[in-house]
Amino acid sequence: VSLDDPIVLSQAMLPTDANAAGNVHGGTLMKLADTAGAIAAARHAHCRVVTAIMDSMTFERPVSVGNLVTLRSRVTWAGRTSIETRVTIEAEHIVSGNRYRVSTAYLVFVALGDDGRPAAVPPFMPATPDEQREWTAAEERRRFRLSQRDRVVDV
Numbered sequence: 001v002s003l004d005d006p007i008v009l010s011q012a013m014l015p016t017d018a019n020a021a022g023n024v025h026g027g028t029l030m031k032l033a034d035t036a037g038a039i040a041a042a043r044h045a046h047c048r049v050v051t052a053i054m055d056s057m058t059f060e061r062p063v064s065v066g067n068l069v070t071l072r073s074r075v076t077w078a079g080r081t082s083i084e085t086r087v088t089i090e091a092e093h094i095v096s097g098n099r100y101r102v103s104t105a106y107l108v109f110v111a112l113g114d115d116g117r118p119a120a121v122p123p124f125m126p127a128t129p130d131e132q133r134e135w136t137a138a139e140e141r142r143r144f145r146l147s148q149r150d151r152v153v154d155v
């Protein structure tokens with residue numbers, strides 16, 4: 001296992017993961033995506049991280065109780081104290097082996113020092129053309145997020 005490998009989390013979906021209609025609850029998958037992204041970010045930062053923002057997350061196909069869901073996460077960008085991760089979710093019908101993509105999401109985590117304040121993280125160097133493309137797209141996503149940052153209105 002190399003530190004460049006994605007984080008892989010697999011979990012069988014149980015009745016406690018279901019919504020009222022009997023499919024897997026979107027919130028279950030969001031929580032797992034947060035966990036998978038946080039592990040990739042903390043492994044890069046070598047310290048505790050908190051979720052700063054999760055981009056809009058689509059659910060392309062429903063997931064059934066009994067399916068195995070597998071999440072893969074990796075770092076796509078790092079700034080001074082923040083780290084972007086990409087998380088993909090795949091579902092598998094264990095008996096037939098049929099697998100399909102459920103979701104892709106980008107999450108940003110902020111590293112925290114012992115004082116609880118944002119702390120500097122090691123640089124992330126894109127090594128392959130795919131990583132370079134992701135990095136460029138991540139910079140675009142960051143510009144958009146920061147442009148939205150001050151628009152949140154307290155109620």
Ligand SMILES: CC(C)(COP(=O)(O)OP(=O)(O)OC[C@H]1O[C@@H](n2cnc3c(N)ncnc32)[C@H](O)[C@@H]1OP(=O)(O)O)[C@@H](O)C(=O)NCCC(=O)NCCS
Binds near residue numbers: 050051078145149
């Ligand atoms: C995330 C948090 C630490 C940011 O604190 P802050 O005082 O606003 O810190 P800063 O303004 O210095 O921002 C820190 C980094 O986060 C980034 N960031 C903050 N908000 C962001 C957003 N909406 N989108 C993208 N990046 C964001 C900043 O760009 C900066 O990154 P950089 O150092 O790589 O340039 C703070 O808002 C917090 O503690 N939130 C709660 C986190 C939490 O508890 N999550 C769990 C769910 S409840």
